Amino acid sequence: MKNFDLDFVRSQFYAFDADNPLYQKAFFENAGGSFPCKFVVDKLTRFYETKKVQPYGYFNGSIEAGEEMDKSTEKLARLLRVPTNNLHVGPSTSQNTYVLANALRLSKTKRKTLIVSNQDHEANTGVWRNLATQGFEIREWGVRSNGSLYLEDLKQLIDCTVCLIALPHVSNIIGQVNPVEEICNLARESGAFTCVDGVSYAPHGIPQINDFNPDIYLFSSYKTFGPHLGVMYVSDNLAAELESQCHYFNKEFPNKRFTPAGPDHAQVSALGGIYDYYEALANHHLNNKSPLSFSTYDVNHLIASQEKKILKPLLDFLKTKTNVRLLGSYEVEDRVPTVSITIKKSNIALAKELNELDISVGAGDFYAVRLLNALNVDINEGVVRLSFVHYTSDSDVEKLISGLDQHL
Ligand SMILES: Cc1ncc(COP(=O)(O)O)c(C=O)c1O
Incomplete structure (x- = not known):
C-alpha cells in the first residue's frame, strides 16, 4: 500500500x-x-448538458438518463454493501426523517414507545418526538455530563413496548463514534427497530451497513463529496411495517415508497461519482487490480x-x-x-x-x-x-x- x-x-x-x-x-x-469530487461535478454537468429530459421514457436521451440514474444508485448500493431496493434517495436527511416519521405515524404498529437521544442533530430527534401527539410515548436517552451516550442508560429504557430507537452514529458536535453494532443488536433482541443518523460519520468512512444491520441508516451526500441529496437505507422488515408515502400506484416500487418528493435527476445520476472517487483512491493507493472489487474497508x-x-x-x-x-x-x-x-x-x-x-x-x-x-x-x-x-x-x-x- x-x-x-x-x-x-x-x-x-x-x-x-x-x-x-x-x-x-x-x-x-x-x-x-x-x-464535491470531480467525478460528481462532471457527471452533474454532463447530465444537465446532454440528458436533462424526463428520464425512463422511450426516446434516446430519456432512456440514457434513466439508465444513468439506475447505474448511479447501483454503484452507491455496492459501495454501502446493501441491495439497491433498500436504498432511497430524497432531497435531504431532514426531509427523509420527516417522511419516515409520517410513515410510522400511519403504520399499524402496536408498539408505541420511541427512544430518542439528545445527542442527535434535530433531524433525527424532533420528527420522532413530535409523534407524542399521535399516541406514542417518548423516552429520552440522555447524554451524561461529557456529552456521551452510555449503553447502560439505554438498557434501562428498553422494554417490549419499544418500537424504534433513534440515535446518531456520530455526534455532529462532539465527534464521538457510538457503538452502533452493539446498539442495533440490543434493539433487535428486544424486537425494536433502529434509525441511525450517519450524516456525521459517512464523510470519514463509507458505512458498511451490513456490518451492524440498522433498520434505517441515513446520510447526506453533500457532506460526503457528492451532490446535495439525502440517502437512506430502509430494511425490508421495517419497510413492510411502514405506510407508503408515495402515489398509491407506485407502492409496488420499493425505491419510491418513502420518497414522495422525487429528487433532482441530475444529482441522482451524479451520486455514482462518490463510488468512482473511492475507486480512484483504491486504484491509486492500494494497487487495486480489479475495478469492481476494491475493498471499501x-x-x-x-x-x-x-x-x-x-x-x-x-x-x-x-x-x-x-x-x-x-x-x-x-x-x-x-x-x-x-x-x-x-x-x-x-x-x-x-x-x-x-x-x-x-x-x-x-x-x-x-x-x-x-x-x-x-x-x-x-x-x-x-x-x-x-x-x-x-x-x-x-x-x-x-x-x-x-x-x-x-x-x-
Ligand atoms: C448529524 C446531522 N444529521 C442530520 C443533518 C441534516 O441533514 P440535511 O441537511 O441533509 O437535512 C445534519 C446537517 O447538518 C447533520 O449534521
Whole structure:
C-alpha cells in the first residue's frame, strides 16, 4: 500500500484548483458540507448538458438518463454493501426523517414507545418526538455530563413496548463514534427497530451497513463529496411495517415508497461519482487490480488513518489551552475530526477573527440545541466547530492552530 498521497487526493477536487477566493482559504466547515469530487461535478454537468429530459421514457436521451440514474444508485448500493431496493434517495436527511416519521405515524404498529437521544442533530430527534401527539410515548436517552451516550442508560429504557430507537452514529458536535453494532443488536433482541443518523460519520468512512444491520441508516451526500441529496437505507422488515408515502400506484416500487418528493435527476445520476472517487483512491493507493472489487474497508482505513494523523496536533494544542472548553474527548481514537470548542469571549467573534486570517470555521448550534443545552453551552453563542476531512492539508491545520493561538 502507498502512503496517503494528499496531492493526488486534492487533484480529485475542483475546489483545490479553482481560482476562487473561497477555495483559497483553509477550510474547516466540512461538517456543514464537503467539497464535491470531480467525478460528481462532471457527471452533474454532463447530465444537465446532454440528458436533462424526463428520464425512463422511450426516446434516446430519456432512456440514457434513466439508465444513468439506475447505474448511479447501483454503484452507491455496492459501495454501502446493501441491495439497491433498500436504498432511497430524497432531497435531504431532514426531509427523509420527516417522511419516515409520517410513515410510522400511519403504520399499524402496536408498539408505541420511541427512544430518542439528545445527542442527535434535530433531524433525527424532533420528527420522532413530535409523534407524542399521535399516541406514542417518548423516552429520552440522555447524554451524561461529557456529552456521551452510555449503553447502560439505554438498557434501562428498553422494554417490549419499544418500537424504534433513534440515535446518531456520530455526534455532529462532539465527534464521538457510538457503538452502533452493539446498539442495533440490543434493539433487535428486544424486537425494536433502529434509525441511525450517519450524516456525521459517512464523510470519514463509507458505512458498511451490513456490518451492524440498522433498520434505517441515513446520510447526506453533500457532506460526503457528492451532490446535495439525502440517502437512506430502509430494511425490508421495517419497510413492510411502514405506510407508503408515495402515489398509491407506485407502492409496488420499493425505491419510491418513502420518497414522495422525487429528487433532482441530475444529482441522482451524479451520486455514482462518490463510488468512482473511492475507486480512484483504491486504484491509486492500494494497487487495486480489479475495478469492481476494491475493498471499501481498505479505503476507509486509509482515510481514517490520515484524519487521525492530522487531528492529533489540534487536540494536543487544545489540551494546553486552559481558556478553551473542548466538547468531547482529547483522544483521536474516540472521535472523528469534528471538533467543537467554546471560549470565554464570544465564539462568533472568534469565527469572524479567523475569517480575517483566511481560515473558515463554523459557529453556532448546528441544530444540536438539545445537546448544547445538556452541556450547559450558551445557545446564543453556540460553539466554534473546526471540522475537517481527509483532503485537509497538514499546513491548513498548522494555520488553524496558529490562528487560534493568536486569538486565545
Ligand atoms: C448529524 C446531522 N444529521 C442530520 C443533518 C441534516 O441533514 P440535511 O441537511 O441533509 O437535512 C445534519 C446537517 O447538518 C447533520 O449534521
